[in-house]
Amino acid sequence: MHWADVIAAELLKRSNSHRIATGISPSGHIHLGNLREMVTADAIRRALVDAGGEAKIVYIADDFDPLRKRYPFLPEEYENYVGMPLCKIPDPEGCHDSYSEHFLQPFLESLEILGIPVEVRRAYQMYKDGLYEENTRIALSKRDEIARIIAEVTGRELEEDWYPFMPLCENCGRINSAKVKSFDESWIYYECECGYSGKVGYAGGGKLTWRVDWAARWQILKITCEPFGKDHAAAGGSYDTGVRIAREIFNYEPPYPVPYEWIHLKGKGAMKSSKGIVIPVREMVEVIPPEIVRYITIRVKPERHIEFDPGLGLLDLVEEFEEKFKEKDRSVELSLVGDVVYSDVPFRHLIVVGQIANWDLDKVLEIIERTGYRVDEITRKDVERRLKYAKKWIEKYAPDRIKFEIPEKVSVDFSEEEEKFLRTYAERLQNDMSPEEIHTLVYDVSKELGIKPSKAFQAIYKAILGKTYGPRVGYFIKSLGVEWVKERIKAAL
Ligand SMILES: [Zn+2]
Ligand SMILES: [Zn+2]
Structure with a gap:
């Protein structure tokens, strides 16, 4: 059973209708690490709805929190704003009404792209509207009891x-x-x-104060479930105090807790906006398809740490998603946004074909057909959508060795051995060969001529790209067109 369904089943034992809280302080770029909270909440929301329950996500923007320090990305004059509420500080780039809105708006846009519906509550507005009045009066009059709970x-x-x-x-x-x-x-x-x-x-x-605010918020917004970072979940942490304050001071039953682990950026450690180790969510949803962004979090249990690699690691993740899509896996189901269609053309293939075709959709579809895929309405729709992501991924996160350009012509020297191989290989290449056959032919010819297969592959890349590496040969040659490759080899020699 998927973890979200397990949590939903637990929640449904308590009540049929749920309000799931999420909260992020908009003090800097809201990043993938913060997004784990939102995606976790949404997976639970969907699982609840699928099981016949009702659920809503409440997103609380803590814009009444103070600016804790001048972060490295802030100009010097922001030293003066330290300690002031985020909603009262000017936008560092001048494009929004306040500091907090500057970071909040792009995040809310991202949530829409990711298909996460939220009821947005701004902390300052909630206080101003008097929603906290009753709890504030109770908390002030019971300060000794609260102090005792916190001490205990x-x-x-x-x-x-x-x-x-x-x-x-x-x-x-x-x-x-x-x-x-x-x-x-x-x-x-x-x-x-x-x-x-x-x-x-x-x-x-x-x-x-934070621990009391949290417990009060549960009651004010009628929260029944809340995912939060593992720091709050530690023994003696804010959830433990929140539970007692909620029950003993406000007489409210605390929400079902879902603590989650951090997302680390591969090779860089935990994402922290204060340290600048972030990929802003708004940037990510432009480069990576929303279902994949969601899948990063949904595929593993909340208590498991995630190491995210937007480079080559992302391709492995997408490949896994494509496999599981065929199996109608629950994680995939919970990740999909809207009525997205998937063809059987792998993302990896789009990356190679896109570069060959210079991202021209018609050319890409032509090559895809030639490389053995059926091009129907679904393929068209899917390729049109995912090709855009493939292009952006190449531009933004792809390591250099994945990128290539086909030069007009190549001027490289070949050894006698390489020349012999290329001539024989080009002669044997046939138009109707499948990518696998083209690939196997490299081994057959190199064996026959007694040259190392690795040398043979290098010779092919040299003739096509002018360098010694490139995409997998079978699909690459099929994508370029066998005739074109034969001519190319002739010209290169
Ligand atoms: Zn003062
Ligand atoms: Zn702005």
Whole structure:
């Protein structure tokens, strides 16, 4: 049984209708690592719906969070904004209303491309609208109990004058430097490190501290399930405190937790926007088909770590997807977006053929037919869609040795042995040979002439590309056209 179906079955024992929470702080480029949360939630949502339940994903943009530091991608003047809420800071590139919207908008576009429907909630707006009022009053009046829970779960004693609330200082605009001094029915009184003392109202005047905010949010948005990064899931982590705060302070049953592992970028480590080790999601969905982006997360259990390689590793992943597509595998089913069709033309083949045909669709289809694939309406539709991704992948993530251009003519020297091989090989090549036969012929001729097959392959690449490596010979020659290759070899010699 697929992991998403297992979770859905568990959830359906509790209730037929579910609200799955996801939350990302838009403090920098939202990347594939963050996307794991969204895709995990969506796989569960789909599994619930498939099992006859109802489900909705709520996406909470934590735009009331402070800017924690000036990240390497920010100009120097952003030093001044450290501590201010992300929604109150100007867009570093000036194209959106705020810092948070600048990172949020492209992410929301990506979610649409990936077929993930979300109810978007912005934290600041929720506070301003008074949604947190009731929970804030309860949290302030029960601060001793909350402090005790946090101390018991984390082993960390809080200061005597601690309050579970961060006032937004009216003077310096920071949300992480003022301390609550007291509160009454209408106001929360504070003193700020900037020297200012003032008061704020309950709606939008500040926010609950993280662990309390999380538990309050579950209740406010009626959350029943939530995937979150493994750091929150550690013993004594924020989920453990959240559970107790939800039950003991807010009288709400905490959501079903789905902790997930990180996605590492091959050779670079965990993706962290603060360190610049990221592929922004918006960029990825332009280069990699949405079903493959989803498949990266859906094919493995949430608790398993993912090593993602957008280069050659991606081709292996796509190949696996193409195989499983034929088997109607559940991971593939949960990954597909909309009414996408797949032909049996492999992505690897599109990469070679696309380069040969200079990405011209008609030429590509002609070559595909010649190389033994049936070209019908499905093939046309599929190739037209995936060829665009193949082209972008070549431009953006492909390693150099996958890329080639067919030069007008080649001027390379051949050894006597190579010459002999090429002449014989070209003579024996037949128009009606299949890619496999063309490939086998290399071995047959080299054996007959007593030359190493590796040398024989190199000679072929030299004659066609002017270098000693290239795509797999059988399909390559069939794609180029046997007649063309025969002429080419003649001309090269
Ligand atoms: Zn912008
Ligand atoms: Zn201040």
